[in-house]
Amino acid sequence: MKLHYAEVLVDVANRRLDQVFHYRIPTDMALKRGMRVLVPLNYRQVQGVVVRLTNDLPLGVSDGAIKPILSIVGHMETIPEDLIELALWLAETTICSIAQSLHTVWPLLKGKVEEWVIPIATKEDEDVKTLQILDPDTYNALAVLFRSRNKALSLSIYLKRSGLNKNQVEQLAKQGWLKLESRFTSGVPQSVQKALTSGVTAEADEVKANDSKKLPADYRRVLTPEQGLVCQKVMEALAKQQYETMLLHGITGSGKTEVYQRIIGEVLAQGGSAILLVPEISLTSQIARYFREHFGDQLIVLHSGLQASEKAKAWQDILQGKVRVVIGARSAVFAPLPNLRLIILDEEHEGAYHQEENPKYHARNVARKRMEQLGGVVLLGSATPSLEAYAAAQTGKISLLTMGNRVANRPLPPVEVVDMREELIKGNRSMFSLSLQDKLRGTLERGEQGMLFLNRRGYSTFVVCRECGYVVRCSHCDIALTYHTQGNSMRCHYCNHEEIPPRTCPECGSRYIRFFGQGTQRVEEEIKGLYPSARILRLDFDTTRSREAYGEILGRFRRQEADVLVGTQMMAKGLDFPNVTLVGVIAADQMLNMPDFRARERTFQLLTQVAGRAGRSDKPGQVVIQTYAPEDRAIIQASHHNFKGFFWEEIGYRKARNYPPYTHVIRVTLTHEKEERVIKGAHSLAHALNQGLESHENGNTSLDILGPAPAVMPRLKNHYRWQVSIKGKRLDFMREFMHQGVQRFAHDSSSSGVQLNIEVDPLSM
Template sequence: MKYVNVAIDNNNDNTDNLYTYGLDSEEISIGSKVLVPFARGNKLKNAYVFDIMDSVQEEIKGLKYVNSVDEEICLSKEMIDTCKWMRKRYLCRYIDAVNCFTPVGKPAKSGKKRVPYKDMEGEECSVKNLTEEQDNALRIIKPYISEKKHDIFLIHGVTGSGKTEIYIRLIDSALKNGSNAILMVPEISLTTQVIERFIGRFGQDKIAVLHSRLSLGERYDEWVRIRRGQVRIVIGARSAVFAPLENIGIIIMDEEHESTYKSDMSPKYDTLEVAVKRAKAFEGVVVLGSATPSVISAYRAEQGIYKKIELKQRYNQIALPQVEIVDMREELKLGNKSIFSSALYSGMQKCLEEGQQIILFLNRRGYSTFVSCRECGYVMKCNECGISLTYHKAENAAICHYCGKMEPLPKVCPECGSKYIRHFGTGTEKVEEYTLNMFPDYSAARLDLDTIKVKGSIDKILRDFKKGKTKILIGTQLVAKGLDFKNVGMVGIISADVILNIPDYRAAERTFQLITQAAGRAGRGDKEGKVVIQTYNAEHYSIEAAADQDYDRLYNTELFLRKSMLYPPFSDIVQIIVIAKNQQVCIEGAQKTMKAVQGELSKELSEHIFEPQPLLLNNQKEHYRYYILIKCPKGRRAECLSVIEKIKRKVNTGKKLQYTLTVDINPY
C-alpha cells in the first residue's frame, strides 16, 4: 500500500494543508486529480496529489482512502512543484495555486472540439531579411536553446525594430530542438495580430491560444490539447504562463514592462517570476522584450542578472516619428479650450488629406470623468466601491469602472439641491464625438473596454482599421501596445497627464512607457510619422524623455529617486490588506496587525513599516479595506514574509473571525 498527500479543493484557510490518504490503486501520479472523503461527514471532495509515499512515520488512526482518480485531469510534477513554490512566495493557498494550472469549463457534450481562431487565415509570411542587430540577437540566444542552458535575456528594442521576427525564429529554433514554447502578450487585443503571424509561419495545428476572452468550453478544449502534447506553441495573455506544456524550451514575455503581467487576484503572482521558475525546471530560456523596459528589468540587466541585447534601429532603417510637445496652458492663453490643440488639429487635417490614418490615445474611457455639483462640490461616488463614477453618454448614466454599478444622472444635487450638477472632464467617448464633429467626412472607431464587451468586437475594430475602412482610431492603452499598422501617419496623445497624476511611485515610468509605446504606432510604413503630445506638465522629465526617445534619462532619474526613497529595485514592497465588513473593525484590525508585525520583525525592518491607510478601492463588495505598507530592503524578503505568514494564518484561521488578511507583494 502507498500513501498520498493531497491538497483539498476547498476555499478556506482552515483547510489549507496537505492531508494524508491511503492508496490501493497504482494508477496514480503526482498531480493526479482525485476524489477523497473529507472531514467528519466524509463528503467526497476533489483534491490534487502533491506527494506519493511508500510509508508514513506514524500510524494514522482512522486513515481514509482515495475514492477515485480523474483520468482526464492530471498535472505534472513540475506544475505541482511550482504550486508549492507559489504558496511560499505569494502566501496563497495550495488550491489557489493549483487552480492556475487546471482547466475551467467542461468537455463538449457533442464531442466536437471547440478550437478558437479555427477560421483565421495566417498572415502570409515571406521570410524577412534580418537586420544586423536582429541577426546578432539570434546569434547570442540560440546556443542557449540548443544546449538547454537556462538564462534570462532582455531585448531592449525601439518600437518597430523587429522583435516579433526574433521571437518567431527563436521559437522555431526551440521546436527544431525538440522543445516547446510559450509566448505571452500583455493585452488580449494583441493576440489576433500575433496569432495571424504565427499561424502563417507554423500552421494552426501546432498552436494553442489561452486568454480570458475565450469561452469556458474553448479554454477547456485548448487545455486538453496542450496537456495531451498535441500542440507545440502556446500564445496568450499572462495565464498562458500556466499552460500544461512539458519540455518548455523558451518562454517569451512581449512588452515585459506592462502592469497586466502582475495578478491582482489570489494568488497575486508576478508572471515573470513564474516564467523563470517554470523555464528553469526544463533548462529553458526566458526572453523579455520591450521598447521601454521596466526600471527593475533594466537594473537587473545592469547588474548582470539578465543578459541585455539592444535593437537601436527600426526595421528597414525607418526613422522614428517626429514628436511635438504642446503645452496646453499656452493653448488656453490663446483662447483654445477645445480637446484638440491647434498643432494636433492641423496635423490630423494634413494626415487625412494625404490618405493616412490616425490613432488618438487617451487612457480614460467614458464620456466625462466625474459628475460634480458646482455649488457645493459634491462628487457622485459608487456606494459599493467608494470611487467617483464616470459619466457615459451612450447610457446617459454614471457608471463605476470597478463593479459596473450604474446610477441615473440626477437633475439636482442630492446634497444641496442645486441644479448646477453636471459632468466634467474628458474620456474616449467624448473624444470620439468631438472627432466626428470636427472631421465629419472621415470614419472613426473607439477601442476601449466599453466597445469590446461583445466577443469578436476587438478583432472587427482592428480588422476594419487595418483594411482602411476606419480612418481614425480612438482608444485607451489598448491602442498603445504592439499594434502594427503601416498606414498610421500620426498619433495624438490627448492628455499625457492622466497617468502622471496617479498616486503610484511608478507614475513617471508608466507615463514614459505609454507615450513611447503610443508614439511607436506612427510611421511604421514608408513615410515618417508624427506624434503630438498634449500636456499641462510640458517640463516634466518623463514627458521630455519620451519626446526625445531618451530611455537613459528616464532610467537614471528614476533610479536616483527610488534609491533615495527605498523603492524597487532597491526593495520589495509588501502590502498587507485588512478586510472587514465594519469600517471601525477594519481600522482596529489594521492597527493590531501592524503592531503584531512590528513586534516580530527586527528593529531595522520595523523602521520601514507605514501606518495603515484606506485602499483606493476601500469600500468594495460591502467590505472595507485598509493596508499596511512595508518596504523590505533587498535580501530581507524571506525574513519579512515568514513573520507575515505566521500572523496571517493565525488571524485567518481564528474562531472569532472579524477581519481577514491578504498579502500582495510588489502590487500594481
C-alpha cells in the same frame, strides 16, 4: 517496495487546512504522485492531489489515526511533477492557499464532491413490484431513480424530483432500498475526459506526429544584422540547456516579432516547444494569425476569454502533444507543453501580466520559475522595459540584448510637446491645441490617418492648476492626492494623509485650479465638431465589449474605412498601420498624476509606445504630446525616445524615495459588505503586524507598516475596501512576517467574514 502512506494536498481554500495530510493507501490501489484522489476530511469528503508517497508518519502520529484514501478521482492524466512543485512555489510566494494555486496551475481540477442516490434494487425485482401495491410512496420514490438515464441522481436533484427531504432519503437507505455515495463531479466535459485517457500521450507518438509537419518554404526571411545577432545569442543560450533570462530592448518598429518567430522556429526544429505571451487578450488573435502562417496546426491560442468547452479542448490538444507552440495571455504560462524550452513575454513591462485575483502572480516570475525547473530560456521583449527588468540587466543578473534601429532604417517620428498652459493664455479652451488641430487638418487633407490617444484607464481625479501646472501632492510620499467627492477631500492612498482641496493654486494663486479628468467619448465629439466630414472610430472598453468588436474596429481602420482612431491604452501597442502618419496624445497628465509611484514610468512607457505607432512605413510620421507639465522628466525623455536617459533619472528617484526595486511591498486589501467591519478588521490586522515588530520575530530586519488606509477604490461591488501594507528589503523575511501576522489576525474575532487579498510587490498602489 510497497509504500503505505500518501501525502495529500486537500482542495480546500481555507488557510487553517492549507497543508499536507497523511492518508493510508488501500492495498488494492495503484497510486502515483500527481493523481487526484477522494479523501475524508473532518466530517466530509474532498478532492486532493497526491504529492508524495512514503512509509514515514509525522512524530507522534500512529497508524491507527490515519484514515484511508477512498478512491482515485477518474483516471485522467496525472499532474506533472514540475507543475506540482510550481503550485507549491506559487502558493508560498503569493501567500495564497495551495488549493487556489493548484486550480490556477492545473485548471482540470475543477469539480466538486457531491452525494449521489443509487438504487440497490431494480425495477424488475419482486419486492419492488410488491411496493407498487403495498407502499406506493416508496415505489414512487424509487421510480424517480429508475427513470433517470444512469439509474442514479445527485442528492440535490433527487430531492427536487422526488419531493422528499434528506431525512426521508436516509430512512429509505436504512431500509435497504437505496444507498448514498460520495462522488467527484468534474467540470471537464465527458468527451474531453475520454480523450485524455485514450492513450495518445506517449512522447514518442508526439515527436513522430510533429516531425511530419514541415515548416513552410517562406519560414526563413532575411533578418537585419541586429535581428540576426539577437537570434544567435538566444540560440546559444538555449544550446546550454540551462536556465537563463534575457531582456530584448528593441525600439518600436525594430522587428521584435520577426525575431520571436525565427527563434520559435529553431526551437521546434530541435524537437522543443515554446510559449509566447502577449499582455492583452485582444492582441492574441492578431499575433496568432502571423504565427499560424509559419507553424500551422502546431500552434494553439489560450486566454481567459475562451468558453469552458474551448479551454477543455485546447488543454486536451496540449496534453496529447498535438501542438508545440502556445500563444496567449498570462494564464498560458502554465501550459504543460512537452519538452518546453522557451517562454517569451512580449511587451514585458505591461501590467496585464499581473493577476488581480488570488493567486496574485506575475507571469514573468512564473516563466522564470518554469524555465529554472526545466533548464530553458525566458526572453523578455519590450521597447520600454520595466525598471526592474532593466535594472537587473544593468547589474548582470540577466542578459541584455538590444535592437536600436527600425527595420529598413526608418526614422523614429519627431515629437512636439505642447504646453497647454500657453494654450489657455492664447484663449484656446479646447482640448486640442492649435498645433494638433493644424496637423490633424493636414493629415486629413492628404488622405492619411491619425490616432488620438487618451488614457482613460483609472478612476482617480487629481487637482491641477491650468495656469502653472501645479499638482497637489502628498508632502510625505510625493504622490498625487486623489480627490473624493464624498467628504470633498483629497487623500493619499499610501499613508492616508488627507487635505481639503484648495480654492486657489498654492503655487501661483490662480483661480483656475480644477479636478482633472476627460474621456474618449468627449474627444470623439470634439473632433466631429472641428472636422464634420472626418470618419471616426473609437477603441475603448465601451466599444469593445463583445469578443469580435476589437478586431472589427481595427479591421475597418486598417482598410482605411476611417480617418481617425480615438482610443485608450488598447491602441498603444502591437498595432501597425502603414497609413498612420499622426499620433496625438490629448492629456499626458492624466497618466502622469495617477496616485502611484510608478506613474512616471507608466507615462513614459505609454507615450513611447503610442508614439511608435506613427511612421511605420514609407510615409514619415509625427507626434504631438499635450501636457500641463512639459518640464517633467517623463515627458521630456519620451519626446526624445530616450529610454536610457529616463531610466537613470527614474532609478535615482526610486533610490532616494526607497521605492522598488530598492525595496519590496506586500499589500493586504480587506473587504466586507459592512464598512465598520472592514475598518475594525484593518486596524486589527495592523495591530497583529505591529505585534510581530515588537517581538523577537523581527530581529534586526527593518520593516515599515503602512496604514491602515482606505483603498483607492474604497467601495467596489457593494464591498468596502481598506488596505494595510508592509515595506522592507528582504522579501523572504517579509513573506514569513506577513504570514505570521495574518495567522494572528485569523484568531481575532474581527477577522470573521472579512476577506483578505494579499499582493506581493503590487504593480499599482
